Amino acid sequence: MRSLKNVxxxxxxxxxxxxxxxTNLTLMLTADPQHTRAGLxxxxxxxxxxxxxxxxxxxxxxxxxxxxxEITEGYQVWxxxxxKVGGVDARFQRATYPLEISLPGAQGMLExxxxxxxxxxKGWSVACGALAPMTQQYLVECENIVRSxxxx
Numbered sequence: 001m002r003s004l005k006n007v008x009x010x011x012x013x014x015x016x017x018x019x020x021x022x023t024n025l026t027l028m029l030t031a032d033p034q035h036t037r038a039g040l041x042x043x044x045x046x047x048x049x050x051x052x053x054x055x056x057x058x059x060x061x062x063x064x065x066x067x068x069x070e071i072t073e074g075y076q077v078w079x080x081x082x083x084k085v086g087g088v089d090a091r092f093q094r095a096t097y098p099l100e101i102s103l104p105g106a107q108g109m110l111e112x113x114x115x116x117x118x119x120x121x122k123g124w125s126v127a128c129g130a131l132a133p134m135t136q137q138y139l140v141e142c143e144n145i146v147r148s149x150x151x152x
């Protein structure tokens with residue numbers, strides 16, 4: 001399985017390449033199109049990647065933030081909280097980044113809530129995002145969704 005870092009770096013260069021790589025490691029679900037804001041739906045993205053067994057949660061999260069900032073001008077983490085998922089250490093983050101990174105030519109910001117978990121040689125990220133600022137309803141629903149994640 002390819003590294004999420006490589007997927008993100010590839011997206012900066014070639015969106016077509018991103019699509020072919022991302023399908024190998026990412027599941028994306030979107031909301032019913034009737035529940036859209038400015039033509040956008042909320043999206044749920046679950047990513048799993050191979051990481052060195054010696055990696056820990058802090059390194060996994062730090063590497064992800066570094067890559068996101070490297071390829072996404074304006075990427076900002078607003079909240080970063082240690083938590084537990086099924087008794088396993090996890091990190092919950094709230095971040096924003098330019099919509100253009102997902103939809104070239106689009107204006108505005110995306111807001112994303114992400115839960116990160118490391119299990120041996122796998123790094124898991126469960127993200128729920130929508131057009132910023134998220135409505136209170138989206139915030140509550142997204143947080144409930146990502147915090148409901150349990151390791152298989």
